[in-house]
Amino acid sequence: MIGTKPGICGLPLAAYKPRAMDHGYGERSRRQDGRMIMNEDKAHFAPVDPVKAGFSASCPRCGQGRLFEGFSTIKPGCSNCGLDYSFADSGDGPAIFVILLADFLVVGLAVWTELTYQPPVWLHFVLFGPLAIVVSLWLLRTIKALLIALQYKNKASQGTIDRG
Numbered sequence: 328m329i330g331t332k333p334g335i336c337g338l339p340l341a342a343y344k345p346r347a348m349d350h351g352y353g354e355r356s357r358r359q360d361g362r363m364i365m366n367e368d369k370a371h372f373a374p375v376d377p378v379k380a381g382f383s384a385s386c387p388r389c390g391q392g393r394l395f396e397g398f399s400t401i402k403p404g405c406s407n408c409g410l411d412y413s414f415a416d417s418g419d420g421p422a423i424f425v426i427l428l429a430d431f432l433v434v435g436l437a438v439w440t441e442l443t444y445q446p447p448v449w450l451h452f453v454l455f456g457p458l459a460i461v462v463s464l465w466l467l468r469t470i471k472a473l474l475i476a477l478q479y480k481n482k483a484s485q486g487t488i489d490r491g
């Protein structure tokens with residue numbers, strides 16, 4: 328399986344080379360007994376609501392800096408607080424939610440419109456074609472930012488072996 332990238336809801340299984348001890352969550356330091364500990368960075372930044380960070384596509388740590396450059400490309404880091412975004416990997420998670428939610432919304436609306444007004448077919452294409460595209464793109468960006476904010480908040484990352 329090495330070299331492939333299987334994933335379930337944005338959690339890659341054997342996805343990539345292990346990164347060194349830095350997951351972007353803050354400086355790590357070594358205690359007296361040699362075990363690694365992770366410094367909490369909550370001391371410096373008030374917690375950011377992941378939903379707010381998702382809707383505003385902003386940094387999961389400070390809530391101010393932008394998360395994306397361009398449409399949905401993740402920036403290397405936060406321009407406001409300097410958080411390294413290399414930990415962020417939502418994989419194919421956002422796509423699943425976009426498919427489920429956009430389908431539900433747009434197809435539901437199209438069915439309701441048909442049952443209520445019986446418009447001609449071309450009107451369905453004109454209305455719901457562009458709507459599906461716009462809703463999907465907006466959802467993709469928002470859900471990607473939301474999943475990254477949740478990943479940051481819950482410190483989700485690759486499992487590692489604690490060798491003492």
Ligand SMILES: [Zn+2]
Nearest residue numbers: 386389405408
């Ligand atoms: Zn930031």
